[in-house]
Amino acid sequence: MRMIRGLWRWRHNPLRRKTDVVESYAALIAALIILLAAPAVGWATGSLAQGALVKAAREQRAERHLISATVVKVLPHPPIDSDPETATATASDAHRRVFAQWTGPDGSRHEGALGTHPGADPGERFHLWTDGHGRPMGRPLDTATATTHAVLAGIGAGAATAGLVDGARRLVVWRLMRRRYAQWDIAWERAGQDWGRADADS
Template sequence: MTFRGPKVWLWRWRRNPLRRRADMVEAWVVLTAWVLTVLAGVAAGLTTAWSVEHGMARERVEWRPVAATLTERAPGEADASVSAASGERVWAKVRWTATDGSTHTGQARVRAGSGAGTSVTVWTDPQGRLVNKPATAAQASIRAALVGVLVGVSAAAVPFIGGRMLRGRLERRRMDQWDAEWALLGPLWGRTTG
């Protein structure tokens, strides 16, 4: 078991005759890596979260519900015992009229077994294309936070890993220097003065 003395905080920054230039370089590398890790992670995470939430807010404003009609019977069997909200949903062909008066057709999720001519609600963007129902403000906040955290952690990993790699390289260089010094001074240990 190796005994190590008490840990001295910031020892690389203190004046000490045993402190080498490599110790100062390593201290600056570690400090810079940590600062960049924190700044990159926070900046990327907050920017991404804001962008995602802003995009979803724009969707809530621009996307509109439109009444559509099934053009053919939906696949599957209609189950009268299942409420409309919790029934099985399948893809079926629908037709709707956009705000500019043009007629469009597409695939939308509807209750299984719904007959042709059944009225359903679909969501469209300003160009009249089918889109998903926009996320509520609470859902958008949760999604933005999750995406922001993932992007922030990913962005923070770059300077962190770079700092670790640079520190490892400095460590290898220091060990090589010690090996060279040991090769020079090691044989002198066995000699006695006399």
């Protein structure tokens, strides 16, 4: 709004320069592009990301299988770092490492070290995501997470567009300022030739 008021103020001002008008129009055009293009880019990016992520989530759910594994034995915890400055809590601290056995969706038998909930004991069964051959996999992407990622992608794209447009406006203003300074130098040099002379006004 301040940019529009500035443009209106310069319309009939006798002191306005061509660079002032160009700067005001650059600000107005940048504001319009930010208001119109940035949301459109954000929406388009979010829609594309949503479609790709939902498709990926669907494919993951089709390729991954939730099966049951049996705890054979609990594996010892790694040694705890006694230095409080270097010791950090990680996601693995909330899990218990166990040696487990499971049967894949294709009937193949597997065993190996896995992470499960902290209270897991030998003989206990827990859920595990695997591929079609029984290899452990991560949990498939769910629709809510896909939507969240798509929204964040759209916001990021819109913000990046606004930043690029504002950067272009600042570049135009910088070029105009350099031109103004050059014009001032020329005008001052001309005025300086008669500066202090008694007949300067004659």
